[in-house]
Structure formats: structure tokens, C-alpha cells
Amino acid sequence: MSGRAPLAVLVVDDEQRSLETLKRTLDDHFTVFTASSAEQGNAVMAQELVQIVLSDQRMPGTSGVAFLRGVRAQWPNTVRLILSGYTEAEDIITGINEAGIWQYLLKPWHPDQLLLTLQSAGELWRLQQENQRLTLELRASPENLALRVFSLRQKAKALAGFDKLIRADSSPLNEVCALAERVAGHDLSVLITGESGTGKELLARAIHYASARAEQPFVVENCGAMPDTLLESELFGHKRGAFTGATDTHIGLFQQADGGTLFLDEIGETSPAFQVKLLRALQEGEIRPVGSPRSVGVDVRLIAATNRDLEADVASGRFREDLYYRVAGITLYLPALRERAQDIEPIVTDMLKKSPLVGRKMSHEALDLLTRHAWPGNVRELQNEIRRALALGDGPVLGAELLSPRVRQTATLPDPVSDAVEEESGQLKHHLDRIEAQLIRDAMLRHKGNKTHAADELGLTRVGLRMKMMRLGLG
Numbered sequence: 085m086s087g088r089a090p091l092a093v094l095v096v097d098d099e100q101r102s103l104e105t106l107k108r109t110l111d112d113h114f115t116v117f118t119a120s121s122a123e124q125g126n127a128v129m130a131q132e133l134v135q136i137v138l139s140d141q142r143m144p145g146t147s148g149v150a151f152l153r154g155v156r157a158q159w160p161n162t163v164r165l166i167l168s169g170y171t172e173a174e175d176i177i178t179g180i181n182e183a184g185i186w187q188y189l190l191k192p193w194h195p196d197q198l199l200l201t202l203q204s205a206g207e208l209w210r211l212q213q214e215n216q217r218l219t220l221e222l223r224a225s226p227e228n229l230a231l232r233v234f235s236l237r238q239k240a241k242a243l244a245g246f247d248k249l250i251r252a253d254s255s256p257l258n259e260v261c262a263l264a265e266r267v268a269g270h271d272l273s274v275l276i277t278g279e280s281g282t283g284k285e286l287l288a289r290a291i292h293y294a295s296a297r298a299e300q301p302f303v304v305e306n307c308g309a310m311p312d313t314l315l316e317s318e319l320f321g322h323k324r325g326a327f328t329g330a331t332d333t334h335i336g337l338f339q340q341a342d343g344g345t346l347f348l349d350e351i352g353e354t355s356p357a358f359q360v361k362l363l364r365a366l367q368e369g370e371i372r373p374v375g376s377p378r379s380v381g382v383d384v385r386l387i388a389a390t391n392r393d394l395e396a397d398v399a400s401g402r403f404r405e406d407l408y409y410r411v412a413g414i415t416l417y418l419p420a421l422r423e424r425a426q427d428i429e430p431i432v433t434d435m436l437k438k439s440p441l442v443g444r445k446m447s448h449e450a451l452d453l454l455t456r457h458a459w460p461g462n463v464r465e466l467q468n469e470i471r472r473a474l475a476l477g478d479g480p481v482l483g484a485e486l487l488s489p490r491v492r493q494t495a496t497l498p499d500p501v502s503d504a505v506e507e508e509s510g511q512l513k514h515h516l517d518r519i520e521a522q523l524i525r526d527a528m529l530r531h532k533g534n535k536t537h538a539a540d541e542l543g544l545t546r547v548g549l550r551m552k553m554m555r556l557g558l559g
Contacts, residue, residue: 090115091206092133096125096151097140097167106138109195110202112475122146122154129159135209136202138189138524141168152183161212163205165189192533196461196468244289250434252426256419260287267414268294273366275351275411276389280420280530281462284389285349287418291347297385300344303337308350312358319375320365326375338371338382346384351411352392356404363407386411391530421459421466428466429454435470446473450484457491460526521556524549528558 093114097103098121107116117132119125122145128134137155141148152164165182169191186208187201228339246265251257268291269276276284285304292302305318313327321336337346354362365371366386370379388411397403421428429451434442446454450473459465473486484492523542531537552558 091135092117092207093136093138093202094119094125094128094134095138096120096122096143096148098143098268098403102140106198109198113199113203114206122148122151125151126154129155134159134162136163136165136205138165138167138202141166149183149185151187156184160184162210163209165201165205165214167193190532194529194532196464197532200464205507244286244293246287246290246294248290248430249283249286250427251424255424255427256457257424257427260416260418261290263414264291264416265294267291269296271296271385273411273413274384274387275394275413275415276418277394277415278389278391279420279462279526280391281464282420283463284418284419285347287416288345288387288389289346291387292347292385295345295385297344301341302339302345302347304347304349305337306349308353310353312355315354315358316361319362320371320373322374323376326373330375334373336371336373338365338384339380341384342382344384348386348388350390351388352390352394352397352403358400359404360409363404363410366407366410398448409559411449421462422457425455431463431466432470434465436474439474439501444474444477445481447481447483450482450487453484453487453491458522458526460522460529517556519550521558524553524556524558 092539093110094117095103095106095110096119097106100120103118103120107118110116114136117128117134119128121138121143124298125137125139137152139151143151148166148168152166153164155164163186163284165187166183166185167189167342185320186205189201246261249257249261249264251261264274264287274288274291276287279285288303291298292298305315307315310318317330317334317336319337321339322334324330324333325475365382367381368379372379394403394408394412398405398408432446432451432454436446454466454469461468469491470486472488473482477483527533527538527541531541535549536546539546542549544552
């Protein structure tokens with residue numbers, strides 16, 4: 085958002101520490117106003133020009149949904165988000181339908197992910213303003229509107245090619261992209277596996293725009309941390325009055341993607357009960373909106389993604405075998421960034437090339453640290469690191485001192501071979517502790533801080549994981 089005035093965000097939370105943490109996270113990118121109640125939030129809205137509102141759900145007095153319902157009535161152009169540690173389906177659906185909530189974020193939140201979501205909300209607000217302006221401008225000129233639509237479609241294609249997965253000549257991604265390009269033209273379901281942040285959605289978009297469905301919609305849904313009731317409504321739609329809070333008929337994403345591609349991210353997080361409904365929709369080529377007596381035919385190509393081992397989930401009964409074979413027409417694995425360290429320098433170079441301040445480059449020491457870091461957050465984490473260095477650096481060369489402490493600590497990591505030789509001095513235990521700590525960090529990132537899920541993945545009890553985290557100083 086460089087070159088543009090920062091947008092204003094109002095954060096409403098009755099917990100003062102949470103309010104302060106949210107403000108610190110967002111302060112560098114937005115003008116942040118805070119309020120500890122709905123009443124204070126309304127006072128801020130009446131005095132300041134606010135584009136984005138992020139509200140806690142459970143507060144004394146007026147709830148977050150009720151507060152945002154009032155915001156929608158008085159300031160309908162704001163982008164509204166709820167932050168909550170609870171996932172009651174009725175609350176979520178009511179919020180989306182009555183308060184026009186754009187995103188429902190769950191606690192505990194990760195700073196980088198929260199910031200990316202708020203930045204997306206900012207872009208949405210700007211696009212809404214541009215859309216209103218163009219609507220007025222083009223009302224008397226449908227020919228111009230058609231040309232703009234064509235231009236935007238071509239731009240979307242250009243931004244979503246296989247070349248947008250930046251990589252080196254020797255990268256293992258080359259084989260993945262070559263296979264994806266070969267299957268793109270065939271109406272085959274695709275399952276993309278790999279850790280969070282590796283670029284699964286980017287690969288899915290590239291497949292869509294290289295297919296015969298490129299002129300039709302590409303629709304995205306994240307299935308993670310969403311209760312069955314809400315997910316069913318989002319994908320299949322619902323009729324007005326189908327349930328409490330259904331004040332309008334909602335067209336589901338299957339219908340919105342008709343003729344095009346539906347990308348279901350984190351499909352491994354769906355419950356077995358919902359998997360039955362999804363399987364039927366894919367097998368029959370039709371969906372039934374909630375509350376409707378009739379089915380609706382749909383023609384979609386499914387691309388699904390997961391960071392889980394679905395074959396292991398099939399073996400354990402957590403994921404239906406028949407659905408697995410329905411979504412995995414072909415499986416593409418996106419390697420983690422630490423598995424393709426040769427791609428780090430090209431990614432850094434590409435980002436620096438796109439920077440408003442041309443001619444900047446990374447020092448050799450900084451590149452060495454970036455190459456040696458484990459990158460639990462993968463490409464997304466690397467991009468944040470480069471943005472940090474660009475923001476903090478003044479000169480043409482971005483040095484290692486501009487990198488975050490966790491990346492600079494890479495320089496102090498003991499060498500595995502040396503550790504093995506110096507086992508008697510205790511260095512091996514030190515090295516193993518660091519490896520154990522990194523594995524725990526990776527699991528916690530993948531599961532968004534959920535200790536129960538992280539413990540399951542690591543083969544630990546929740547108590548065992550907590551004790552290890554305390555011993556390793558991970559909080």
C-alpha cells in the first residue's frame with residue numbers, strides 16, 4: 085500500500101491487553117483507533133473516517149455482531165470483521181447475513197495472518213470505491229464497460245500464470261509446474277498438497293487460467309475452522325428463512341463457480357459428516373441449497389488443497405476414502421521452501437525488482453541467512469521478511485541487520501556435523517533441542533496455535549506438548 089495514505093481501522097475489544105496487542109500489530113500499516121466497548125466504537129465512528137472495523141464478538145453489553153449490524157446501517161461502506169474465540173454456527177451465520185461481516189477470524193490469531201487479512205480488507209475497500217466510481221462513469225457506456233471487463237480478465241490471466249511461481253532453473257518446482265501444465269487442459273480434479281504458505285492457491289489459479297474454463301469464474305473457499313452448518317450454506321447456498329438469521333436467499337459458491345473452477349483450500353479439515361454431502365455434490369453434479377426442495381445442476385472443476393496427509397487420514401477413518409479418490413484425480417505436491425533453497429534468491433530478486441525504490445539488493449550476508457533459515461511459514465514468511473527489510477532499510481544494499489531476530493539467529497545455529505563430533509560437550513543436545521523447537525513451531529503455525537491439533541500431529545499429548553514448550557522457552 086506504499087504511495088497511498090494508510091486506511092483507518094477501528095479495533096473494538098473489551099480486553100485491554102488484547103486491544104494493545106492488536107494495535108501494535110497493525111500500527112505500522114494502518115491508522116488505528118481503539119475502543120473497549122460498542123458504545124465507544126460508535127463514538128469513534130461518528131467522529132473519524134474509518135474504512136475497516138475489527139470487533140471482538142463476546143463483550144459485556146452489546147455483542148460484536150450487534151455492534152457491526154449498527155455499523156452496517158449507518159456506515160455501509162466499511163469492511164466489517166469479527167474476531168472471536170468461539171465458533172457457534174448461529175452466531176457466525178447471523179453475523180454474515182445481518183451484519184454483512186466480510187471475515188470471521190478465530191482466536192488465537194497469528195500476527196502475519198491477521199495483517200494479511202486486514203491488508204486484503206483494505207484492498208477490498210479500495211476496490212469497492214473504484215467499482216462505485218466506474219459504475220457511475222460507465223452507466224452511459226456499455227461498450228467501455230465490456231472493454232474494461234475484457235482488460236481485467238486478461239490482467240487476471242497475466243497475474244496467474246505458472247511463471248508466477250518464482251523458481252530457479254534447478255528447482256524441484258519445475259517438475260511440479262510442468263505436470264500441472266500438462267493436466268490443466270483436461271477436466272480432471274486436482275489435489276494440491278504441501279505446507280501452508282507454499283503457494284497452493286497460486287498453483288490452482290495457474291491451472292484454471294491454463295484450462296478451457298479460463299473465461300469462467302475461479303472461486304475460492306477455505307474449509308478450515310468453519311463449522312459444517314456455515315460451510316454447507318457457503319458452498320451450496322440457502323433459501324430465505326431456511327434457518328435463524330437467513331434473511332435473504334444466498335447463492336452458494338458451487339453455483340457461483342458454475343462453468344469454472346472451485347478451489348477448496350484445507351479440504352482435510354472438513355468433518356466426515358460434511359464429506360458425505362460434498363461427495364454427493366461432486367458425484368451427481370448437483371447441489372441442494374439449504375431449505376430448498378429442489379436440486380440445482382452445476383458444472384465445476386474441483387481443485388482441492390490440504391496441508392494434511394490425506395492418505396493417513398483415510399487409513400485412520402478421518403477422511404472418506406471415496407471422497408479422496410474423487411478429489412485426487414491427480415495429486416501435486418508443493419515442496420516446502422526449505423526443500424528448495426535455490427529458489428530463495430530468485431524470489432528475493434523478484435520482490436526487490438517490484439519495489440518502488442529500484443536498484444536495491446540484499447547483501448551477501450543477508451542472502452546467506454535467508455538461504456539457511458528453515459522458513460516454517462514458507463514463501464509467505466519470506467515475503468514478509470523482505471517487506472520488513474525494504475521498510476527499514478535506507479541505502480541501496482539491505483544488510484543482515486534489517487532481518488528479524490528469528491532469521492538472524494540462524495547464524496548461531498550449530499552445525500549438525502560439528503555437534504555430532506562434540507557430543508560429549510553437550511552441543512548435540514543443544515542442537516537437538518533447536519530441531520525439536522523448530523518442529524514444534526512449524527506444527528503450531530500449521531494449526532494456527534491450536535495445541536491439541538499440533539500435539540496430535542507430533543504424536544504427543546496436549547500436556548506433553550505444553551511441558552516441552554515450557555522447557556524450550558516457546559511460551
